[in-house]
Amino acid sequence: MDWIMQPWPWYVSGAAIALVMLLLLLVGRNFGMSSNLRTFCTMCGAGKTSEFFRFDWKEQQWNLIVVVGAIIGGFIAAHYLTADPAVAINPVTVAELNTLGFESAGKAYLPTELFSSGVFSEPATLGLLALGGFLVGFGARYAGGCTSGHAISGLSNLQWPSLLAVIGFFAGGMVMIYFLFPLIF
Structure with a gap:
């Protein structure tokens, strides 16, 4: 079970992405996060004020699962699969970021000075x-x-x-x- 807490090799993620893309190609769908924002805006009635948002959002309903999966996956990874919240950054990069005022460089995924x-x-x-x-x-x-x-x-x-x-x-x-x-x- 200790292997789950370690970063997975690039070829596992790459193969998973390739499999998802192959499945999407086979069913004639395209992936993209910005299209989800358009779908959300359309669901909330933005089509009343802009032609860009006038489309049948129900055809893109499947793509909203990507957003839900990204949120749930990020939560699980951050809370249950991360052994160390620090990021392994090159010491030279950490030193450069420290000179720019980022004291949290290498200690957190998101610099607290920005987030x-x-x-x-x-x-x-x-x-x-x-x-x-x-x-x-x-x-x-x-x-x-x-x-x-x-x-x-x-x-x-x-x-x-x-x-x-x-x-x-x-x-x-x-x-x-x-x-x-x-x-x-």
Whole structure:
């Protein structure tokens, strides 16, 4: 039973993802988390104010199971399958993050300096959160899907637009980490 508390090898997760993608391909479905947000908004009546949300959300009802599974799976993994809440990060990276003010680097999965409830009391942080949320939402809509949908489902289907989107996601992440992140912190 001790093996459950250890990180599983990449090839187990990779094989599980490949199996799920194969099953989705066989039944003619596409995977993506941002489509679930559209479905939730439609369920709540957003179709009354926007053409984008006017569709039969019941056809996407199956995809909502992904959200429920992600929530339940994350809870189980965090509370029952995690022996040590610290993240094994390269000591050089920990030192660099410490110089930027992240004292929790390597001690927690999410840096408390960014994810504690105290961040909501600072106007600058709220502005960054709002801007980041807008950019993520705009990017997912403009790219026709989110990172998980393009990287997992789109690439599995050998879709050229998904390859371009994934390259863009990685390039944007690199620009953020190496150029913008040091300016912000």
